[in-house]
Amino acid sequence: MSNFPTNEPTRKPPRAPERPWFSSGPTSKRPGWSVQALSGAPVGRSNRSKVTVARLNQAIDLTRSVLAIPAEYHVLVMPASDTGAFEAAMWNLLGQRKVQLLAFESFGQLWADDAVNHLKLDCEVLNAPYGQLPDLSRIDPAADLVFPWNGTTSGVRVPNADFLNGRDGKDAGLVLCDATSAAFCMELPWQKLDVVTFSFQKALGGEAGFGVLVLSPKAIERLNSYDSGRPIPKVIRLKAKGQADMKIIGGDAINTYSFLVIEDYLDALRWALLEGGLEGLIQRCNRNFATLAEWVERTPWIDFVAEIPETRSTTSVCLKFVAPEVAGLPEALQAKLASKIGSLLEIEGVAFDVVGYRNAPPGLRIWCGCTVDADDIDSLLPWLEWAYVEALQGVIAAA
Template sequence: MKPNARPNCPDFSSGPCAKRPGWSPEALKDAATGRSHRSKLGKKKLAEVIDRTRALLGIPADYRIGIVPASDTGAVEMALWSMLGARGVDVLTWESFGEGWANDVIKQLKLADARTLNAPYGQLPDLQLVDWGRDVVFTWNGTTSGVRVPHADWIRDDREGLAICDATSAVFAMDLPWTKLDVVTWSWQKVMGGEGAHGMLVLSPRAVARLTSYTPAWPLPKIFRMTSGGKLSEGIFKGETINTPSMLAVEDAIDGLAWGEQAGGLQGLIARSNANLAVIEKFVAERPWIDFLAASPSIRSNTSVCLNIVAPWFTQLDAKQQAAAAKKMADLLEAEKAGYDLGSYRDAPPGLRIWCGATVEAADVAALMPWLDWAYAEIEREFTAQAA
């Protein structure tokens, strides 16, 4: 039987993510539309995003915060192309985005002294093998695998290399240890439900020292350049963006940060994400057909929650049939307006991915759960009949 109730907001995409509760276009009425981002008003708005971000996340006063082009990808690329090559580099990969950064380091930058520490989807590499005499590139939370690092104890305080962290689906939902990190990136479109195309880049004093003392062997595009004449371009970290930002998106980012402050600050946002995960944990614990992709609870994401279908009939299908069954399940949920964009990432094992970041309501996650049972029963009936 189909459930009687649906989520009030069926938006469970892992990016762009659900808007904050109660959002409407009215929230953008004070946007500096039609104004230059270089105007006094434009720069004030951009600086407000930086200042509120610092306060909400507790970022140290001596860390720089910049708004950069091209979302989290642009922010990571700026760091990789501007800073790597000064020493060896370790790249940690356990899902598609980490693999993408490894590809850039090895095949694009062609760094000879680079190695990757790999783990399959659902697991982490051995973090004790990381060499902190080298630069280290890693994701804090694997958006496409639902696997996060469990803590920061493995990051040495006396490291010689830089800790370069893609934290796009972790920031605002997990408590990041800023003094353990030298470069941190994310985008507005994740936990705070902002709009795409803009990235955030945080630099520690050690990262700034690298930028001002090291010149890469390769040319840098204009949008990657953070120094001029051997000095840091400080304006980037005061709201003077390298390229023209959308002032509507800037206003939306301000609105999201203001909501985060009212929702209990960082700890309140973390609690909301944890509450959403708890709903799914209870559901999974009570059903034999579904499980988390993450191998253990200690590395389980509370934002990009990835689930596997583990019923015997499903695991006996070949890879193509599994992908078709999982897609059919996600399509059924979308057709019923019970949950949108729930399919696993294209490179991940077939299954479901449910965004549980802070802008999602636990009541909506709870309303989605009976629909998972219904959609699973539909695909089980269809695919077991085909097998027969």
């Protein structure tokens, strides 16, 4: 007990976040959201009716507008969130050539496991432990590349698109990017990406269940020229009669959608435009991250999981315990500390879902995406200090 930080605050802070939602998915709704935002949804209508098709096409058009997606790229909505969208891309496009996969967090590893164990591709997995990126100099421009832009469970992101240089020739492979916790909060170099996926629930605080799939002309060409021969379930099938299914790729529903979800996404997109489009959203995200980062830098018991500042996520910010009295504890007790902190904050109603991902190093994970307000991040920080002291007493005593 001699290392216990007795000088830390023990009284509950006087001010709480107005919106205590800091989950990394589904994320916080936009400021001012209420269920009335869904009142115009065309519920009870066929997904082939004019009004529902128009709603879906409007969502696609607004997505293209906010994210500045090139006109020649196709945007479509897929079932099963970002996972369904990315699985569709992998199952329909990969297998023609060698595939490299970057695995530096849980979902990158998931795509690698799919490639190796299920698709059984000729592939190379470039791994890195939590907090680091793989050696990007090993990337082969001739290979297809699969990677997450931002590691939602590790708080590590690629710092820029320089590692994608040299892929301009016709012999270069496709680039498949899982951008689910980067879209709407970070710049994406569209001309260097052939497939981009994300979900409403991560990107803009939307309801769960659907994802967005963006395909470049080069990806469409691969669909038309390559047949893997593998059976593909209907809900992720992008081809018809051996060619790219341009009805689906053109915006038709691949199956029945919830138009409450689509209406919610439309509401978030309209809010994004009012905030200044992508530039305004990125500014909101950067303010949130800066507020949290300043606190991390001056707080001795916590640090970023991401080791290099340029690779630190500005959305899913992952933090680890570094105080000697905690770092020396077994991982199970560190995980217990994180869980206790999360429980205390939830009981007080000041923060929900801030415990790190189950497979990540024990710690905290705080969403700083564009739908969060910097004032709420600022109000959260004294509560993190209070909960740490309260939780640590019990954990050290148990040890």
